[in-house]
Amino acid sequence: MAASVVGTAVTRVDGRVKVTGAARYAVDHPIEGVVYGVPIASTIGSGKITAIDTSVAEKMPGVLAILHHGNCGPLFRTASPFEQDSWMSESRPPFEDDTVYYYGQFVALAVANTFEQALDAASHVKISYREEKPLTRMSDVAEQPPVRSRYARGDAESAYNSAPMKIDATYITPTETHNPMEMHGTIAVWNGDKVTLYETTQGVMNHQGVMSQTLGVPIEDVHIISPFVGSGFGGKLAPWPHSLLAAMAARRVNRPVKVSVPRSLMFTTVGHRPLTEQRVRLGATEDGKLMAIVHEAKNPTSMIVDFMERCTGPTPMIYSCPNVTATEQLVKLNIGTPCPMRGPGRTPGMYALDSAMDELAVKLNLDPMEVRLRNYAEKDESSNLPFSSKHLRECYQTGAEKFGWSKRTPGVGSMRDGSEILGWGMGTATWDAYRGGSQARVRLSADGRARVSCATQDIGTGTYTVVAIIVSDKTGIPVERIDAVLGDSSLPPGPTSGGSAATATVIPAVAAASMNVIGELLKLAVITDGSPFNGADATTLAMSSGRVHKKGDAPESGVPFEQLLKLRRVAALEAEAKTGGAPDEDKYSMHSFGAHFVEVGWDPGIARLRVRRTLTVMDAGRIISEKSGRNQILGAVVMGIGMAMLEETIYDPRNAKPLNNNYADYLVATNADIPEQECIFLDYPDPVIGEYGARGIGEIGLTGVASALTMATYHATGVRVRDLPIRIEKLMANRAV
Ligand code: MOS
Numbered sequence: 001m002a003a004s005v006v007g008t009a010v011t012r013v014d015g016r017v018k019v020t021g022a023a024r025y026a027v028d029h030p031i032e033g034v035v036y037g038v039p040i041a042s043t044i045g046s047g048k049i050t051a052i053d054t055s056v057a058e059k060m061p062g063v064l065a066i067l068h069h070g071n072c073g074p075l076f077r078t079a080s081p082f083e084q085d086s087w088m089s090e091s092r093p094p095f096e097d098d099t100v101y102y103y104g105q106f107v108a109l110a111v112a113n114t115f116e117q118a119l120d121a122a123s124h125v126k127i128s129y130r131e132e133k134p135l136t137r138m139s140d141v142a143e144q145p146p147v148r149s150r151y152a153r154g155d156a157e158s159a160y161n162s163a164p165m166k167i168d169a170t171y172i173t174p175t176e177t178h179n180p181m182e183m184h185g186t187i188a189v190w191n192g193d194k195v196t197l198y199e200t201t202q203g204v205m206n207h208q209g210v211m212s213q214t215l216g217v218p219i220e221d222v223h224i225i226s227p228f229v230g231s232g233f234g235g236k237l238a239p240w241p242h243s244l245l246a247a248m249a250a251r252r253v254n255r256p257v258k259v260s261v262p263r264s265l266m267f268t269t270v271g272h273r274p275l276t277e278q279r280v281r282l283g284a285t286e287d288g289k290l291m292a293i294v295h296e297a298k299n300p301t302s303m304i305v306d307f308m309e310r311c312t313g314p315t316p317m318i319y320s321c322p323n324v325t326a327t328e329q330l331v332k333l334n335i336g337t338p339c340p341m342r343g344p345g346r347t348p349g350m351y352a353l354d355s356a357m358d359e360l361a362v363k364l365n366l367d368p369m370e371v372r373l374r375n376y377a378e379k380d381e382s383s384n385l386p387f388s389s390k391h392l393r394e395c396y397q398t399g400a401e402k403f404g405w406s407k408r409t410p411g412v413g414s415m416r417d418g419s420e421i422l423g424w425g426m427g428t429a430t431w432d433a434y435r436g437g438s439q440a441r442v443r444l445s446a447d448g449r450a451r452v453s454c455a456t457q458d459i460g461t462g463t464y465t466v467v468a469i470i471v472s473d474k475t476g477i478p479v480e481r482i483d484a485v486l487g488d489s490s491l492p493p494g495p496t497s498g499g500s501a502a503t504a505t506v507i508p509a510v511a512a513a514s515m516n517v518i519g520e521l522l523k524l525a526v527i528t529d530g531s532p533f534n535g536a537d538a539t540t541l542a543m544s545s546g547r548v549h550k551k552g553d554a555p556e557s558g559v560p561f562e563q564l565l566k567l568r569r570v571a572a573l574e575a576e577a578k579t580g581g582a583p584d585e586d587k588y589s590m591h592s593f594g595a596h597f598v599e600v601g602w603d604p605g606i607a608r609l610r611v612r613r614t615l616t617v618m619d620a621g622r623i624i625s626e627k628s629g630r631n632q633i634l635g636a637v638v639m640g641i642g643m644a645m646l647e648e649t650i651y652d653p654r655n656a657k658p659l660n661n662n663y664a665d666y667l668v669a670t671n672a673d674i675p676e677q678e679c680i681f682l683d684y685p686d687p688v689i690g691e692y693g694a695r696g697i698g699e700i701g702l703t704g705v706a707s708a709l710t711m712a713t714y715h716a717t718g719v720r721v722r723d724l725p726i727r728i729e730k731l732m733a734n735r736a737v
Contacts, residue, residue, distance in 0.1 A: 160282075267658040609713065616680070
């Protein structure tokens, strides 16, 4: 049997259409007769709309409608806004009433024949407000917010108080804004009572459910098409107001309507990672064994939705410790609604917790990796369950070996390369593994091609390639002859691309559908005139290398599947499958783990800090698609460099306007910021999550990067940055070297 393509470096099956520009993203779809909706966003942070004067705008050329809360048709709320299939990013639909909850909230929509006409009309709509002073910082709210979530085991306060070694530090991560290359946008097309939305979404099924409920139409009358997504990072998990407005406006003007969210409004109306403030207290013995962890996290949310970042998610399970308390608090502010952003909770949470672990290592004069090894969790102490598969120790050790960690000298500023002082840091990465339910359909055609389809989507992560690899693995048909079709709600239901769970969720369904269609093919092989297997028992046959053959015989002895279909004079065979979660998921704690090692160079002569190299070792189960998998991890580390050194959304305290709402002022890591990067996969199949043992890798690469970088920066400069991002001025004020 030919070698499987699983885990090999298959080139993205959608790569060619992407690099040639043939791939159509949401607002690229050429729709006959499309008109344009330009949103008008509030210019205050809090208050009431007192008047909307559309008299001038309505008479402008090409204008079809100016919609606002006073004149638009109803949009409904979803029955249970946080459930799968009806998760809305903002539970309040746009234009529900005259209240303004945040700067940039959509208050009207100008619809016109051309984009320029709509833009011009939008600028001529006069909106009057009664402005109130917005709450823009957590310190604007005087009273202590209630604790919304609390985890406790043992007695962490007493253990902390009696511990000989203590760390007590507060860490702040700023608001971060998702900056996918493809901005949000929707084209809505009504055909009678049915609506089609060309979307950019991480979940076509969820989007369909939400649109059905908010527009008040039966679910089968809503069709979501999202073949390519120029990244989401969590910002496209659930619909935002512009999508609802496009659908509402299209129904109103009886034309297809396109609404594109400009980059500036990407900072207000489509989510962000909220700022986090985390106090971490560690109590330890003199040899570095943790006695207590007290992790208190707080994040601001909007007036509309209670979004908890959950920074303390990994705290109860990542290190071994008998006494742990973890709490979460929310503070409601007049800012846009936050939402998940790549590695939600665990990314800022591990920054704080791992920074505190490093501060403990420094205090004890221990190697930072040694402190982690002394507190290695052999089981999940929060659930008392064994891990399904954990090789974190090997991640540390392999990483240390490849990085040359043993050459690290602990003294601040003690390592040099020419004019640069080197700093080395390391950190722990972690993310939950989850597998849900999915369906899939596989088709074998007489033209010699196979097709796999599912209503999940590829958000740039490699899902097209992954599903093609699985069909190839089961049938032996080469990946080049397999068409993967995703991103369409009319296909067999599949998962949202979120929580790093899409791969683990969809591959069991694809594998089962492949086996089902093979079963159909074998049944056909034994009843078809001219088939060498006519009259045989189907159970004695198998399919491999794209051929049907006797079990045990070489595939070359058999018949290519397309020949059997031709003999039978059928165009194609098709089969579906439906699969659920991992059968033993409640008996195990399923997580992925990893270790990052980083080197920074600090040039005190010119006050320059840069990342020189990164090395990541990942224990994420079996890797299905090596190239796109590596791309996920390296990309996440790039994002971690951005988080540590560049990214911060700054709000104007007067009106809550994001001041750096553009690519020039909001810095993301670009090529010039990226050093030499390496990624190693340990590739141990997880025996619990499924046949293929793949756990998913979308988010884990970002966790643990920022703390490794602040640790390296401390090692080079002597400055411990506890409020991200690291800025040169923070180093200049306090540096030791
Ligand atoms: Mo992820 S933040 O669930 O896209």
